[in-house]
Amino acid sequence: MPVTLPKRGRLITLEGGEGAGKSTLLRGLETHLRGQGVDLVVTREPGGTAVGEAVRGVVLDAANNELCAESELLLMFASRAQLVRQVIEPSLSAGRWVLCDRFTDASYAYQGGGRGQPVERIAELERWAALGFRPDVTLLLDLPVSTGRARAAGRGEADRIEVEGDAFFERVRGTYRERASADPARFRVIDASAAPDEVLAQAIASMAGLFTTVAS
Numbered sequence: 001m002p003v004t005l006p007k008r009g010r011l012i013t014l015e016g017g018e019g020a021g022k023s024t025l026l027r028g029l030e031t032h033l034r035g036q037g038v039d040l041v042v043t044r045e046p047g048g049t050a051v052g053e054a055v056r057g058v059v060l061d062a063a064n065n066e067l068c069a070e071s072e073l074l075l076m077f078a079s080r081a082q083l084v085r086q087v088i089e090p091s092l093s094a095g096r097w098v099l100c101d102r103f104t105d106a107s108y109a110y111q112g113g114g115r116g117q118p119v120e121r122i123a124e125l126e127r128w129a130a131l132g133f134r135p136d137v138t139l140l141l142d143l144p145v146s147t148g149r150a151r152a153a154g155r156g157e158a159d160r161i162e163v164e165g166d167a168f169f170e171r172v173r174g175t176y177r178e179r180a181s182a183d184p185a186r187f188r189v190i191d192a193s194a195a196p197d198e199v200l201a202q203a204i205a206s207m208a209g210l211f212t213t214v215a216s
């Protein structure tokens with residue numbers, strides 16, 4: 001069935017804890033959205049630009065265990081500042097849609113909830129470095145920490161953040177859920193413990209409203 005696409009593109013982000021199934025869902029959504037005629041840019045954080053990918057290498061390298069929480073937060077926003085200016089803003093202005101694996105909510109969840117960095121400092125960085133960009137829709141893949149960690153365990157060596165304990169990931173999950181409750185117009189909470197096909201179906205159903213939006 002033909003759909004109406006808005007003139008300005010839409011920013012859709014995927015969030016969730018470790019092993020939540022974001023990469024799996026991203027592949028399914030990409031196929032679905034392209035099938036709907038959406039001109040789509042798929043990207044990720046940290047990363048998505050040459051500078052951002054270099055930053056990703058630094059923040060995830062388990063050998064960098066001396067990296068302090070403040071540097072970690074600033075590096076996430078250094079990557080984001082590049083992505084917003086080089087990829088997100090130009091794409092949306094050109095009417096392209098952007099599907100991004102993680103965005104600023106991850107900084108609130110991991111650096112705020114997980115590491116205890118002050119929320120007001122993250123909010124200031126969001127306004128300044130990320131130009132206040134907020135996604136049109138954020139799909140939060142929610143599942144128990146133990147389930148996600150069990151899925152991720154089979155993947156080989158843990159990165160610098162994955163070595164954290166369950167208490168860290170419980171705080172991350174709690175922060176995501178609080179943010180979703182506080183902004184139900186933007187967040188769609190998906191039961192990520194369901195089978196992959198069902199997770200994709202939930203995500204597609206939750207985004208139906210985006211297509212019927214009249215050009216703006």
Ligand code: Z5A
Pocket residue numbers: 016017018019020021022023024025045046076101102103104105106107108110111151152161162192193194195196197199
């Ligand atoms: N980070 C941060 O701290 N602050 C920030 O601002 C940003 C990021 C932007 C890298 O993120 C790290 O950066 C991340 C947060 C931090 N650290 N941690 N931990 P990432 O998104 O690139 O990496 P990740 O969080 O480690 O994602 P992941 O573990 O790769 O998970 P995923 O992409 O959500 O899952 P997946 O690869 O699709 O699936 C994992 C496994 O489960 C795989 O074997 C699948 O086949 C399986 N799977 C997937 N879906 C299902 C379902 N539905 N049922 C059963 N099995 C499934």
